Amino acid sequence: MRVVFIGTGDFGVPSLEAIALDGRYTIPGVITQADRPFGRQKELLPSPIKRAALKLHLWVFQPENINSAGSIQQIQFLKPDIIVVCDYGQILSKEVLGIPSIGILNIHGSLLPKYRGASPIQAAIKNMDKETGVTVIWMDEGIDTGDILTSEKLLIRSNDTAESLHNRLAELGARLIIQSLEAIKAGKAPRIPQDHALASYARKIKKEEALIDWTKDKQEIDAMVRAFNPWPVAYTTLKIGEEKKILKIYKVIISHRARGNPGEVVRIDKHGVLVAAGRAGGLLLREVQLEGRKKMHAADFARGARLAIGTILGQKDED
Template structure:
């Protein structure tokens, strides 16, 4: 490798902190960090630094927290740093063209999908929700579009029917850190080439919302199980039990029963799972292996059945259908 690169790092959440940690352990020189302004957090709503800021401060790195990078003053400050490259990981601010053009080698992004699939805000969860068999990290040269820049490096990771959102997030964060160091090493030595993204296979990973986490038991069991795993640990899939939210943490599908039942009806439980009729005609079965009652903590289905069996009696209807039937 030729001389180490002077890096400005821009990122905010835990996912980004993994990449910053990897860069700090590399031969490259992180000269400054950009992150979102401190936000209120916790019950006391105390202003709290982002994980990226906390890590930067531990290492004595200068931190900038502008509300925007669109104004001339913020852009001049960035230019004065004399960076070779800006590494961007889940920063949360739009980078105008003037910023993209400021570092000598431009801005490089760590994106948690195999582009062009799952451009956008929630690629990790959408890949699980869609039933994808693999995902990965794409190191991308940033342009003015939404995750449309040329690809510099990709690394793959399998997804199976036991993969949950939180675990995949952590795996990809670690993989992203390794990949960005590898990419910068190659960039510094002139061995990194760019490949335009294919025009086919583009999908968009819309931002997650709590509203979409409510389950519709008319949907197929495999689709619901994937959504439950994708939305663990946030926003957490849920339904109504006796008019109160029941949060669903872990699930899988099982073969169809062949007998039609009202979708959302609790069936005879297995020893380690709550069983819910689902699908358009209620012949499919969703197995819930971990759930959470209001005011409680997540418990295995076995523990819930041992302590609250009466609440999960076969024939009980989950969701709004229960309220409609008793209205």
């Protein structure tokens, strides 16, 4: 079976590797996004999928627009039986969807129809769900609306960040895509329609969504910090002298003992910086990064910044 792989981000790397190393499938080509500028030097960097494909000695195609006439012609030349798509970043046209002789599979990091869209992993953590999973669907023209081939649940741990959950789901996705290809070869691959009435969407995250509202409950803020680690990273503001600085927060521990106004620093010790939240309790800041500085333990930050008890984080200008 000839399998063309289409993807860009880290999420698809275990799946590409699993298909390539399985030995029962031919990968005539891997399609990924063009190299993008990164960092202050604007150095062109390949996508994680391109790096993985080159290590596996696979041919790589990087169209600016996968739906262009030239791209369609190139994909047709590869004569795929199946196309596997994972975390690509472009919507496939009807013409592309019709190229493979069997169909196109998509690996999605949620239990569809829940959390269709760009950020299902972050949404599951932020909404304090107990479980999530991976779904393999037969792609259609909608966004994550195709029939389900298979899915499997995964429990969300209390300390999961978007990064740790992403990595576990990516490994699960690799196992499910191999199972899916096996089912197709055996002629036993189901097509289970999604219940569209149960659909929800996890749209692309914007940086400003990561601003912490200290009046919220401690569990909500903890979930937000974990959901936005490693990107865009939850943050608050802090006045140092006459300047207002951004303080990114990477790791916190829920505390039931904090007593103070929302955002108030109520304790500083070797364990970190304890900040009061809305209702009862607060959060012990453990790992932070002040604007223009390196990431560090919150206790070291507090000492270097001469942070005082009673400081209000996230204080508005008019307060």
